[in-house]
Amino acid sequence: MVAQDPGFFARLEKLQTPELLWIGCSDSRLPPNEIIGRAPGELFVHRNVANLVEHTDVNCLSVLQYAIDVLQVKHVIVCGHYGCGGVRAAMSPQPLGLIDNWLRHIRDVHLWNRDELSTIADLDVRADRLAELNVLAQVANVCHTTILQDAWRRGRAVTVHGWIYSLHDGLLRDLGLCIGSPEQIPPEYRLFY
Ligand code: CO
Numbered sequence: 001m002v003a004q005d006p007g008f009f010a011r012l013e014k015l016q017t018p019e020l021l022w023i024g025c026s027d028s029r030l031p032p033n034e035i036i037g038r039a040p041g042e043l044f045v046h047r048n049v050a051n052l053v054e055h056t057d058v059n060c061l062s063v064l065q066y067a068i069d070v071l072q073v074k075h076v077i078v079c080g081h082y083g084c085g086g087v088r089a090a091m092s093p094q095p096l097g098l099i100d101n102w103l104r105h106i107r108d109v110h111l112w113n114r115d116e117l118s119t120i121a122d123l124d125v126r127a128d129r130l131a132e133l134n135v136l137a138q139v140a141n142v143c144h145t146t147i148l149q150d151a152w153r154r155g156r157a158v159t160v161h162g163w164i165y166s167l168h169d170g171l172l173r174d175l176g177l178c179i180g181s182p183e184q185i186p187p188e189y190r191l192f193y
Contacts, residue, residue, distance in 0.1 A: 015041040021067040024079045025051045050086030053141040065147045080135040081165040082128045109137045135162040144189040153192045
């Protein structure tokens with residue numbers, strides 16, 4: 001990098017002002033900066049198996065809180081992907097070990113959407129639809145956190161988006177769920193209104 005651009009690290013060292021927080025899958029084929037064409041310094045990142053956001057996961061919540069309150073990011077992107085091994089494992093009766101406890105959250109999403117998913121005969125197509133439904137559930141989970149709701153209460157403009165990436169064609173798809181205010185979440189989850 002220095003051979004190409006001698007000032008690269010001197011600039012990067014002074015730069016930690018990302019506008020985006022990316023929450024994505026740990027899958028080795030999904031480098032977030034490259035997927036959305038952003039340079040180092042432009043993206044704050046949290047990754048775990050199957051891009052889950054759990055309200056008791058102190059790691060994920062700390063990333064979210066730091067990104068929103070300290071770095072002042074304006075957008076949170078939950079990005080899943082088609083062909084996700086975590087989603088596929090959560091559809092199988094085959095145990096994999098400790099990870100099964102983590103993937104239990106996807107089994108919940110499967111159960112909540114059992115009627116729709118049971119109409120899809122092809123297992124790959126069903127897994128891809130479950131990957132989409134999982135993204136939508138995790139977008140909701142981000143919005144239900146104390147962190148997002150407190151940021152909105154303070155008048156911060158933070159918007160949460162659900163995207164899905166395809167390894168098949170390298171394209172990102174917007175799942176059309178975009179939440180930027182507490183009025184968009186169910187009253188049962190609202191903390192301040
Ligand atoms: Co995955």
